[in-house]
Amino acid sequence: MAPRTNGIGVQVEDTKICVVMVGLPARGKSFIAQKAQRYLQWLSIDAQTFNVGNYRRTEAPHPSADFFDLGNAEGEKRRRAAAEAAMHDMLDWFRNGGVIGILDATNSTKERRKWVLDTCTKEGIEVLFVESKCDDEAMIMANIRDVKLTSPDYQGQDPEQAAQDFKNRIQNYEKVYKSLDEDGDENDYTYLKIMDVGSQVIINRIRDYLQSRVVYYLMNLHIRPRSVWLSRHGESLYNLDGRIGGDADLSPRGHQYAQKLPQLVRDSVGEDRPLTVWTSTLKRTISTARFLPENYNQLQWKALDELDAGVCDGMTYQEIKDVYPEDFVQRDEDKYNYRYRGGESYRDVVIRLEPIIMELERSEDIIIVTHQAILRCIYAYFMKKDQSKSPWMNVPLHTLIKLTPRAYGTDEERFSADIPAVSTWRGKGSTAKHENPTPGANI
Amino acid sequence: MAPRTNGIGVQVEDTKICVVMVGLPARGKSFIAQKAQRYLQWLSIDAQTFNVGNYRRTEAPHPSADFFDLGNAEGEKRRRAAAEAAMHDMLDWFRNGGVIGILDATNSTKERRKWVLDTCTKEGIEVLFVESKCDDEAMIMANIRDVKLTSPDYQGQDPEQAAQDFKNRIQNYEKVYKSLDEDGDENDYTYLKIMDVGSQVIINRIRDYLQSRVVYYLMNLHIRPRSVWLSRHGESLYNLDGRIGGDADLSPRGHQYAQKLPQLVRDSVGEDRPLTVWTSTLKRTISTARFLPENYNQLQWKALDELDAGVCDGMTYQEIKDVYPEDFVQRDEDKYNYRYRGGESYRDVVIRLEPIIMELERSEDIIIVTHQAILRCIYAYFMKKDQSKSPWMNVPLHTLIKLTPRAYGTDEERFSADIPAVSTWRGKGSTAKHENPTPGANI
Numbered sequence: 001m002a003p004r005t006n007g008i009g010v011q012v013e014d015t016k017i018c019v020v021m022v023g024l025p026a027r028g029k030s031f032i033a034q035k036a037q038r039y040l041q042w043l044s045i046d047a048q049t050f051n052v053g054n055y056r057r058t059e060a061p062h063p064s065a066d067f068f069d070l071g072n073a074e075g076e077k078r079r080r081a082a083a084e085a086a087m088h089d090m091l092d093w094f095r096n097g098g099v100i101g102i103l104d105a106t107n108s109t110k111e112r113r114k115w116v117l118d119t120c121t122k123e124g125i126e127v128l129f130v131e132s133k134c135d136d137e138a139m140i141m142a143n144i145r146d147v148k149l150t151s152p153d154y155q156g157q158d159p160e161q162a163a164q165d166f167k168n169r170i171q172n173y174e175k176v177y178k179s180l181d182e183d184g185d186e187n188d189y190t191y192l193k194i195m196d197v198g199s200q201v202i203i204n205r206i207r208d209y210l211q212s213r214v215v216y217y218l219m220n221l222h223i224r225p226r227s228v229w230l231s232r233h234g235e236s237l238y239n240l241d242g243r244i245g246g247d248a249d250l251s252p253r254g255h256q257y258a259q260k261l262p263q264l265v266r267d268s269v270g271e272d273r274p275l276t277v278w279t280s281t282l283k284r285t286i287s288t289a290r291f292l293p294e295n296y297n298q299l300q301w302k303a304l305d306e307l308d309a310g311v312c313d314g315m316t317y318q319e320i321k322d323v324y325p326e327d328f329v330q331r332d333e334d335k336y337n338y339r340y341r342g343g344e345s346y347r348d349v350v351i352r353l354e355p356i357i358m359e360l361e362r363s364e365d366i367i368i369v370t371h372q373a374i375l376r377c378i379y380a381y382f383m384k385k386d387q388s389k390s391p392w393m394n395v396p397l398h399t400l401i402k403l404t405p406r407a408y409g410t411d412e413e414r415f416s417a418d419i420p421a422v423s424t425w426r427g428k429g430s431t432a433k434h435e436n437p438t439p440g441a442n443i
Numbered sequence: 444m445a446p447r448t449n450g451i452g453v454q455v456e457d458t459k460i461c462v463v464m465v466g467l468p469a470r471g472k473s474f475i476a477q478k479a480q481r482y483l484q485w486l487s488i489d490a491q492t493f494n495v496g497n498y499r500r501t502e503a504p505h506p507s508a509d510f511f512d513l514g515n516a517e518g519e520k521r522r523r524a525a526a527e528a529a530m531h532d533m534l535d536w537f538r539n540g541g542v543i544g545i546l547d548a549t550n551s552t553k554e555r556r557k558w559v560l561d562t563c564t565k566e567g568i569e570v571l572f573v574e575s576k577c578d579d580e581a582m583i584m585a586n587i588r589d590v591k592l593t594s595p596d597y598q599g600q601d602p603e604q605a606a607q608d609f610k611n612r613i614q615n616y617e618k619v620y621k622s623l624d625e626d627g628d629e630n631d632y633t634y635l636k637i638m639d640v641g642s643q644v645i646i647n648r649i650r651d652y653l654q655s656r657v658v659y660y661l662m663n664l665h666i667r668p669r670s671v672w673l674s675r676h677g678e679s680l681y682n683l684d685g686r687i688g689g690d691a692d693l694s695p696r697g698h699q700y701a702q703k704l705p706q707l708v709r710d711s712v713g714e715d716r717p718l719t720v721w722t723s724t725l726k727r728t729i730s731t732a733r734f735l736p737e738n739y740n741q742l743q744w745k746a747l748d749e750l751d752a753g754v755c756d757g758m759t760y761q762e763i764k765d766v767y768p769e770d771f772v773q774r775d776e777d778k779y780n781y782r783y784r785g786g787e788s789y790r791d792v793v794i795r796l797e798p799i800i801m802e803l804e805r806s807e808d809i810i811i812v813t814h815q816a817i818l819r820c821i822y823a824y825f826m827k828k829d830q831s832k833s834p835w836m837n838v839p840l841h842t843l844i845k846l847t848p849r850a851y852g853t854d855e856e857r858f859s860a861d862i863p864a865v866s867t868w869r870g871k872g873s874t875a876k877h878e879n880p881t882p883g884a885n886i
Contacts, residue, residue, distance in 0.1 A: 187643075200630075203662065204643045209805065216659060219646065247785060302791050308751075313785065342690060342756065348745050355798070362652065 015210050016094050018120045019102045022113065022131035022180055025170050026143040028197065029132055031407055032218060033104040039217055039357070042381045043350065045099050045210075050090045052105035056082035062153055065168035070176055083112070091123055100214070101125075108177040110186065117189065128211050129191035130218060131180045136196055140170075147407055197223055220361045223407075228360060228382070229265065229275065229367035230375050230401040233284035234258050235421040238314075239397070242422075242433035245306060245313035247282050253419055257398045258288045260417045264400045265292065265367060268415050275365045278356075280304035285369045292367075303352050306371035310343025318431040332428045335391040346391050349377050357381055372424060379403075382410045392428070394437035397421035458653050459537050461563045462545045465556065465574035465623055468613050469586040471640065472575055474850055475661060476547040482660055482800070485824045486793065488542050488653075493533045495548035499525035505596055508611035513619055526555070534566055543657070544568075551620040553629065560632065571654050572634035573661060574623045579639055583613075590850055640666055663804045666850075671803060671825065672708065672718065672810035673818050673844040676727035677701050678864040681757075682840070685865075685876035688749060688756035690725050696862055700841045701731045703860045707843045708735065708810060711858050718808045721799075723747035728812045735810070746795050749814035753786025761874040775871045778834040789834050793820050800824055815867060822846075825853045835871070837880035840864035 019036060021029040033049045040047035059078050060067060067075040083105060090101045107113050113129065120127045134140060144166050148154070154162040180191050181204065192215045193202040201219045206212050234254030238246050250258065265275065277298040279285040282305055289298065312320050312327075321328040324341070331338040339345035353374065360366060360378075368378065372395055380390035382403050400415040425437040462479060464472040476492045483490035502521050503510060510518040526548060533544045550556050556572065563570045577583060587609050591597070597605040623634050624647065635658045636645040644662045649655050677697030681689045693701065708718065720741040722728040725748055732741065755763050755770075764771040767784070774781040782788035796817065803809060803821075811821065815838055823833035825846050843858040868880040 200645065200647045202643065202645045209802070212663070212805065220655070302787075302794060344745075351745060352795070359652070362655065 015099065015208065016123075016125040017100045017210060017214070018090070018094075018116070018125050018127050019100060019214065020107055020113065020116050020127055020129045021102065021104050022107045022129050022191075023133060024108065024173050024177055025106065025166070026140050026148055027132040027134050028143060028223070029106075030104055030147075031223075032130065032132060032194075032221065033102045034408065035221060036100075036214060036218060037102060038381070038384050040100055040214070041384075042357075042387070043354065044347070044387060046097065047100040047102065048090075048093055048098055049102040049104050050086045050093075052079075052082050052086045052103070055085045057152060062155070062157075065165050065172060068169045068172040070172065087116070087119060091119075094123065094125055100210070106173055106177075108173050110178050113180075113186070113189075126207070126211065127190065128206075128214065129180055129189055131191065131193045132197075133179055133193060133195050134197065139197070143407075192218060194218065217358065217361070220358055222362070224364060225404075226364040227402050227404045228365075229268065230378060230403065231261065231288070231367070231369050231399070232372060232375055232395060232397055233282075233288040233369060235397050236284045239422050239424055242316045242318075242424075243314055244317075245309040245315075248284060250284055250287050253398075253421055254284070254288070256419050257417050257421070258291055260419060261288065261400070262291050262293060264415050264417055268400060268402050268413065269365075273365060275367045276363065278304060278366060278368045278370075280306065280370050280374070282306065282371070285371070289367075289369045296367075301356065303356050304368065304370045304374055307346065307349050307373035308340065308343040310340035312340050312343070316431075316433065317426060318433075321431050336387050346373065346377065346387070349373060350387075353377050353381075383412065384409075392441055394423075394425040394441040397424065458542065458651065459566075459568040460543045460653060460657070461533070461537075461559070461568050461570050462543060462657065463550055463556065463559050463570055463572045464545065464547050465550045465572050466576060467551065467616050467620055468549065468609070469583050469591055470575040470577050471586060471666070472549075473547055473590075474666075475573065475575060475637075475664065476545045477851065478664060479543075479657060479661060480545060481824070481827050483543055483657075484827075485800075485830070486797065487790070487830060489540065490543040490545065491533075491536055491541055492545040492547050493529045493536075495522075495525050495529045495546070498528045500595060505598070505600075508608050508615060511612045511615040513615065530559070530562060534562075534568075537566065537568055543653070549616055549620075551616050553621050556623075556629070556632075569650070569654065570633065571649075571657065572623055572632055574634065574636045575640075576622055576636060576638050577640065582640070586850075635661060637661065660801065660804070663801055665805070667807060668847075669807040670845050670847045671808075672711065673821060673846065674704065674731070674810070674812050674842070675815060675818055675838060675840055676725075676731040676812060678840050679727045682865050682867055685759045685761075685867075686757055687760075688752040688758075691727060693727055693730050696841075696864055697727070697731070699862050700860050700864070701734055703862060704731065704843070705734050705736060707858050707860055711843060711845050711856065712808075716808060718810045719806065721747060721809060721811045721813075723749065723813050723817070725749065725814070728814070732810075732812045739810075744799065746799050747811065747813045747817055750789065750792050750816035751783065751786040753783035755783050755786070759874075759876065760869060761876075764874050777831075779830050789816065789820065789830070792816060793830075796820050796824075826855065827852075835884055837866075837868040837884040840867065 021033055023029050030051065037047045037049050056079055059082065066072055070076060086103065090103060094101060103116065107116060117127050144163055148166050149159050149162050180193055181187055181189065188205065190205045190207060190211065195201065198219060198221065203215055206215055234257035235251045236248045236254055237251055238248040240251055274295045277289050277292055277296050279289050279300050281300050281302050286300065327341065336346045339348060375395050376390045376393050379385065380387065398417040398419045398421045402413045404411040422434045423436060425435065425441060427435060427438060464476055466472050473494065480490045480492050499522055502525065509515055513519060529546065533546060537544060546559065550559060560570050587606055591609050592602050592605050623636055624630055624632065631648065633648045633650060633654065638644065641662060641664065646658055649658055677700035678694045679691045679697055680694055681691040683694055717738045720732050720735055720739050722732050722743050724743045724745050729743065770784065779789045782791060818838050819833045819836050822828065823830065841860040841862045841864045845856040847854040865877045866879060868884060870878060870881060
């Protein structure tokens with residue numbers, strides 16, 4: 001039996017990590033937690049967030065700032081109970097095979113952190129503290145306005161009053177807040193401290209591979225506004241034939257799309273800012289991107305090449321079914337894990353796309369011109385799609401997709417070039433050269 | 444024309460970075476500098492170290508500690524002149540197309556660092572300060588004994604006396620030493636501060652991709668003793684036929700090698716410590732590793748699969764020459780850059796091996812069972828081999844190579860299994876099924 005590995009190819013059998021968020025309210029802790037969870041799940045690593053606020057909320061749905069005052073014994077008791085309930089559920093989840101649990105709470109005192117550490121250590125769970133520290137008043141207020149006032153705590157309340165209440169709540173936390181290791185007596189903790197949204201980071205005693213991957217990912221996050229544009233190459237000669245793989249040229253309609261792409265991009269950008277263009281190393285993507293403006297930097301990534309179909313490269317689905325009938329069935333049974341003979345699976349593609357995702361997180365405006373399977377995987381990352389379903393998604397040709405990451409989730413817009421193209425979507429079991437996607441397949 | 448990209452696939456056209464080492468003597472600055480240079484050169488990024496001590500040495504070959512006393516005006520003047528000479532040469536080198544220059548010196552005062560920053564900024568060169576800070580007396584003394592006393596400064600001197608002199612030299616630096624940003628007034632500098640050999644790191648204002656790659660690499664370095672074992676798979680059925688690529692089984696002699704490998708490894712380890720086994724996803728490496736002890740963790744990496752020969756997969760060199768005569772010639776002309784149709788070049792392989800190298804740096808004892816081209820690339824990294832020559836190196840079958848990284852360079856040992864195997868080496872222009880390597884091809 002092959003050893004169980006995580007998405008990056010490293011054994012995780014025995015690793016359990018609790019990522020413990022630390023920081024005052026409105027410092028982006030939940031933003032970080034949900035990004036980390038999405039990234040890990042995309043890599044098929046079992047990850048789950050436990051938000052203490054949600055546990056507290058079932059008991060005290062609309063607390064005022066007083067509730068968070070240390071002097072308020074009843075509030076303190078209930079908040080403690082919420083932390084214990086979240087911890088209880090998280091430990092249960094770990095016992096059932098969870099790999100990375102994320103404890104999303106302020107954890108703003110040394111005592112609370114020590115309690116989390118001791119409780120996890122007893123269960124053989126490694127603890128990685130992740131603190132977001134920010135003193136930029138404007139940034140904190142923006143966060144309060146954008147995120148906190150839409151929280152269930154303030155449902156139906158006057159925004160002005162709610163903001164004031166939230167600021168009072170922060171002040172109550174500030175009274176007891178100790179930044180991680182600020183006195184040097186938490187120096188043996190494993191931690192990542194992110195200051196002012198990444199302008200400085202401190203990394204302390206990272207011990208193993210999986211910890212380092214999480215840390216590297218989190219230190220690359222930024223919150224500057226930007227978008228990511230995704231497009232498949234224009235229709236290719238192989239697409240017309242219903243053949244997969246290869247390195248074919250564009251069809252006449254594919255060339256039309258290439259010519260129209262600059263206008264499509266300009267319309268979707270809204271203002272005049274240059275993008276960076278990433279293509280694969282294959283002719284059909286380079287050709288599709290060739291009319292984009294001169295002042296756009298262009299870059300070819302081997303990692304963006306289409307899923308390698310191995311011995312089936314250049315075949316139609318009918319030919320695959322004829323020559324490798326068992327493979328044809330196996331692939332449809334588990335399309336995400338099926339690896340073509342001498343080629344790749346979707347799971348392999350996700351592994352090779354991981355550095356691309358890391359780069360995308362670091363970067364600002366990027367347009368990616370790539371291939372069907374690659375686009376499905378990148379789209380699944382941003383839109384949090386289930387890996388078992390993403391290989392079946394319909395991604396039409398001659399369509400530009402614009403994704404704009406927000407605090408929670410990603411906005412999507414589509415721009416059709418209105419240039420006809422064959423469908424390259426294929427339903428389970430089908431060997432049709434071209435068929436119409438079922439409605440459920442549309443991403 | 445394809446844009447000029449660095450080894451990881453990112454444009455570097457306009458990026459010039461000066462990595463400025465900071466720290467007291469005997470803190471491993473030169474160790475870090477030479478590792479960074481080797482890593483970058485392996486990725487085909489033009490990198491060069493400028494060691495101020497070497498410039499000073501031409502003027503003052505055997506200075507006593509007094510020379511480094513701030514009160515010693517003559518010493519101060521000469522040390523300043525050495526820094527200026529090194530800077531002068533570095534700027535010349537940048538003007539001729541250099542990408543990452545490493546300024547290896549103590550740079551222990553704020554004034555000196557500001558001078559370096561201003562001088563580089565004027566030339567459009569980004570500055571990344573890298574400080575190694577270490578207060579562990581035992582570690583510093585070990586460094587003095589292992590490295591410093593063999594320095595040209597102390598040639599032919601009594602070791603005891605030399606060590607004392609070196610400690611005095613450090614004290615002279617300590618008088619004026621300011622750790623980076625310790626007063627908060629270097630907070631706008633881009634820097635990486637490595638404390639106690641990586642137990643804590645601080646990363647400040649990293650601005651672009653190439654900086655982040657250097658930083659991520661440096662924060663993964665460790666100096667715990669360890670070795671890396673490299674082996675090709677046992678002789679395969681394809682090897683017997685002189686065919687490349689594929690996913691063939693082992694030959695009978697290949698199976699013999701698999702059976703003997705555990706003993707070969709045990710003999711070379713010296714003591715009883717379990718290794719971690721990395722193989723590719725191909726049958727012949729997994730099969731070769733299958734008798735290694737149960738307590739060795741095993742891991743399969745797609746990134747360790749053999750160089751993809753694309754349309755030539757499964758062919759003999761004679762067949763390649765017959766079917767693709769132009770490709771055959773082109774590959775021999777520039778084997779490092781030649782990309783098989785629908786396959787890979789050695790350059791592509793290095794890009795996909797980059798995460799493997801990062802993992803190797805983080806890890807301790809690893810045995811890698813992989814393929815000829817992959818082994819050549821990994822070996823070239825450790826042994827600092829020229830990328831234009833490494834694709835021509837002879838790596839015999841049925842031989843275990845043990846590499847042990849030291850402060851400067853890597854020690855190598857070979858363990859032959861004494862099981863005959865065909866040669867898979869091929870000289871330029873040759874289509875022989877099996878031929879004997881020329882003596883120069885032996886790595």
